[in-house]
Amino acid sequence: MLLSLMIFIPLLGMIVVLLLPRESEELVKRVTLLFTLIPLALAVYLFITYDRSTAGTQFFHGPVPWIDAFNIQYHIGVDGLSVTLLLLTALLGPICVIASWRNIEKGIKAYMALFLLLETGMLGFFAALDLFLFYVFFELTLLPMYFLIGIWGGPRREYAAIKFFLYTLFGSVLMLVAMIAVYLNSNIVNGVAEGLRTFDIPTLITLAATQGHALADSDFQIWVFLGFFIGFAVKVPIFPFHTWLPDAHVEAPTAISVILAGILLKMGTYGLVRVNMAMFPQGLDHFTNGIGFWGNSLALLGFINIVYGSFCALAQTDFKKLVAYSSIGHMGFVILGLAARNDPGITGAILQMFNHGVISAMLFLLVGVLYDRAHHREINGFGGLGTRMPIYTGITTLAFMASLGLPGLSGFVGEALSLLGAYDKFKFLTILSTIGIVVGAAYFLWTLQRVFLGTLNPKYEALSEINGREILTLVPLAILTVLLGVWPNLAIDMFRESVTNLINVLHAI
Amino acid sequence: MVVPLISFILLCPLAAFAVFGILGLANKRFPRQDYLSTAAMLIALACSFLLLREVVPSPEAHTVDWLSLGNVTFSMGFYLDSVTVIMLIVVTLVSSLVHIFSMGYMHDDPRYPRFFAYLSLFSFSMLFLVVSDNLLGIYIGWELVGLCSYLLIGFWFEKDSAANACKKAFLTTRVGDVGMFIGMMMLFTKFQTLSLYGEDGIFTLAASQLTTGDMVWLSIAGVLIFCGAIGKSAQMPLHTWLPDAMEGPTPVSALIHAATMVAAGVYLTARMFPILTETSSLVIAYVGGITALVAATIAIVRFDIKRVLAYSTISQLGYMMLAIGAGSYVAGLFHLTTHAFFKALLFLGSGSVIHAFHAMHAHAHDDEKHDHEHADDEEYILGSEIPPDQDMRNMGGLRHKMPITFITMLIATLSISGVPFIFSGFWSKDKILAGVLGRAMEWNSIHHYILFVIALLAAGITAFYMFRLIFMTFFGEPRNQEMHEMAHESPLSMTVPLIVLALLSFPAVNTLWFNKDYVKPPQQSHLHAPTHAQLAPDTKTGGTGVALSLFGVSEAVAAEEDAGQGTQDVHGDDGHHGSAHTAHTIAMVLSIIVAGLGIFLSWLFYHRRALSAESVATTFRPVYNLFWHKYYFDEFYDGVLVALTVWKARLFARFDGSVVDGIVNGVGLVTRDILAAFVGFFDNRVVDGLVNRVAKITWAIGGRIRRIQTGAIQTYLFVVLVGIVLLILIFRVL
């Protein structure tokens, strides 16, 4: 019930916001903030009461029959894998609302309503335990995102929005096909159909591990794995499905970029863990067993993401595009860690998901702060801002350092664990991937130098220091960054058992 | 008592930094950050001295779980042995002195509080690195000191050169760190832990689990870990960042880039000593040796007082690496300690000189901005710009103006040059030379003989360029009269640290190192490949070493040397003791000779002016150019590596924009234009032909039918009713 409340309160908020008069913008913003703070409060409660000693699903609601004809159920719940991302989503919600406080100029009401809808979609996605429900929420995020980019974005917003939409749709069509294939095979044992078909994820996981079940057939798993994988790969995004990301980021308003990098990318990797790994261990095995091309393919994709993303970031001169490409690089570590299929690898990957959510959120907020003042994002157009805006420079340095994986800040732990895990299986690729660490440091430091160091660009002598509201959005994230860097167990406690459980599933085949 | 004490030591500087950070976020400032940071450091220093009692004799580790996975746990902990304590004292001591020095030196800086906050953060990180008992902890501290170094080098970030230098420092060291990380990954994959000590630590496991078949693997791992040290300790080929790091304030150079952080690489290598194999040791020794020599040669031709010291630091660090690579664990760490003191002293002294010139520089800045560029002839054509207050060619004859600075710096110079017996530098350097020679004789290894020669050469050159610095700065006639007039002795807050450090350059205060029970080298379980185990006994010569008994110290040194060698050698016997003594004697004599030679030449060139440096430079033009251009490392990196990377990045980005995205857009276009056009054609002619016909008919019918649509409600209603009536008639009545 708690989870259902958490998921649908933003939806209620959307209705309330829609009923408010268009003119009272301040009221609209406050109401939206309120309706994003409630899930956050619930998330804090969830964090406190979550039982860390078990791998099982908790706080579940359902299964309640929803569409009986296809045995689709309303079934939600969280385990260690999803709870962290749920918390992240609930945290970023209010932060984004605050970040949108001043810089959305038109149609704030519609914007906020769409944002709340988006939040419902994201929260629901992470909590869904029914494959169909999962898909519905997955698609539910797409629609508001399309409008949020397409209406409130930059000059090329329509191109970016359509690109984003089509890309994701392309992926989700394959996903849908795979999903239907799973559904149709879900009641076939030894070639004979018996019982009801089902979309229920926990049931499907059990079935996929049952000897003789159609879902446990390794060829079937490979194909279905591919279908889901492409669907999620677009979201992550994994090379070569990544080109929507820089465009979407550059055009999207700040808060939406934050959501995009912070949550939407995680939906892809979360899907990989939740569906691809847990449900199709044999399919996974085919792509990560380290034998031949296909056995290395997932790790190879991770490697390409890391190196390719980092090098592309190095060449960017648009601040936001740079951060966008850095996201691609960082998600590569997640893929690499997942491909390792071992304790440090998966833990590192999940940790990296969470940490990247926090850090990239900070980065985009910071870019937004600068953009609001200077109205451009050309890195070479700044210079010497360190003297003008010391606090802003300080926070940016912190975020950059976290992002480039400085130990003591959260980015390091996930990255290091992913690499440690991956080295066990993919020695050569992992060693090559470490290039990404150096290049990552290079582009962040170079940016730092070009924007903040050196002599002050006289054009920006009047630039105002970061204000209280902006600091308010950044401080929780900064604290989290430091906290998780110093005390990573705080996060790992949440999902340690689930990871162990997942690994047992993977090793059972 | 140990754990709370160490925690407290760590907490002091961290708290000082936290105050700054939290207030900074609230856009406020703590006006007395300098007192806070300094006090924190002094407390930490006092606590470190307390630890001196705690540690002897047995090393101990205290751990807590830091990061626990399902079946792997990374723990964080403190490991406290004599080396740790000595490092703690060195770091806190130098750091405290630098804090005090900075109160005078940095006093007029607009970002004065920030400077102390950074110093505090650095001290915390460095101490954390030192006390960590596992590789992960060391790595964390390692990167954090890198960050502080970055922040402090770039402290005057308005200067483009500083901004460049800090970035370069961070990136260069990161390249090394990646190597270190790969090494860590190798060790982790093998042993499933990153803890070094204890039952489940890497060292125990390595000793018990590894076989001869693993030697290559272990060597690679060792060299990779050493890569981290190459970066951080500015060894070849990653040394180029350290001279540039002199863009930072001078106290920073003294603390970070002379005494502590750069020595962390040596410390790490020493920590990894137990798992160094013969091969990796040799690699380390060669890297160290070559670095020592090359950096020393570059230092000869520098004119910037800080750059001379920077290259000298690199060279001395190479010395330490050489020592550890050659198995002289104790000697390497001993030299680390003595070097920390005298090099910090040299930097602070140079800072004092710069400070004396600084006011003048600011004054003369406007009218004589570029004058110095024309002052000397062609040398400037080649090179980097030197700030006039750091240019030794503007100095000279300062010994009367700044007596305290002069005397203290002279003591440090004598120490670093290896002037015998009353200076600590002599003992530590001598110990290294003896160690290398000892290893060479013991193993009859040509490599170590070569290394010994390199080390000797480097020692001579060191003496030469250090005295060159002293002569050019403090002796002779003032070369720039105007600047000379303005020069003055520094305030008390700056001279006191100089005096303290000068005192530390005497061996008496380094007695810990002469107590052979205090620091014991750890066992190297993988040093001997089987071949050497057989070779070693045959090569031993039964020398009859005569220990020089001077001040009763050298006896202890030699004996300690034995202890060091003995524990490393499974076959240690009397004959071996002999070889150590022989080596010691030879090394001592030779080192005194080369030091004297170096000083004498320097005196000839720069004081007596009996020989002209310029004419020598002209005679050996190619060599001189090589030295002047720092062996073209920077040119190579900037022109090739950096350019290549950026080019590659641009290539990738263009690839991304045109090819990958092009394909995507292309698919879009193809779908929209070509495919759609074809389908459209087909559609128009075939499908649409049919459809159009249907549509036309529909349209025609519609045109007629639309008259029914009168728009009058009553008509509709009428029709509806008729319909109802008919329906009722059909179904009900008929």
Added chain:
Amino acid sequence: MEEFTLKTFIFYGFALTTVASALLVVTVRNIVHAAFSLMVTLFGVAGLYVFLQADFLAATQVIVYVGGILVLILFGVMMTSGRLEMRIHIERGQLLLGGAVALVLLMLLLTVIANTPAWKNRIDDGTELPPTTERIGELILNGPFLLPFEVVSVLLLVALIGAALISRKEVRD
């Protein structure tokens, strides 16, 4: 055939009044007259309700229809019709067609009424039922009709607001 009592007489009287006045409503040319005829019809229906022992319904009929709707209609007449248009214009052709359809419909309805077996021989036995008001109240406010009642209330409210909104003079902004 039942007895022709006073009660029956009155019933027929009401029935006749209702039908006759309804006929007037649809035939009279003056719209105001039509409205008043409608009033008579409504009263007649109310009387019929009384015969059906639906006392509350009868009262509601009088109050709501006569007191409310009829007044509303009269207002509507006054506000929309100029003096000339007080007369209702009827076209002959339309009249014939409409009349024919209505007639056929009536025939059909009567046939259905006459032929449905379940409806035959349902005679009012004349039993006096207790007043319905209390039971209706019970059913509406505390019984199965609570929800419909609420829905209808909201509907009425919406209709009122909507009506007010539609009919107000447009304010140009």
Added chain:
Amino acid sequence: MTLQHYLVISAILFTLGIFAVLTRRNAISILMGIELILNSCNLNFAAFSRFMTPEDISGQIIAIFGIVLAAAEAAVFLAIILAIYREFGSIRPDEVDTLKG
């Protein structure tokens, strides 16, 4: 008085209402016709309630709802008529034919 009496009266009222709606050229007259139709329905409800289920008075309640609906309908209808009158200057339904095809 049988059920059929009432049904016949109701049927007549209904037919008259239909007739009015079909033939009248004045919106208000149409409204009156509609009122007649609604009344006939209510009468049916009441009658069926009385004769078919004497104990249950649900039919009456439905009739009451019917009245309420009639009231609502009348209100909205008149409002629309007023609006149309303002727009077209007439309430003759045959003149309001913007939907004409």
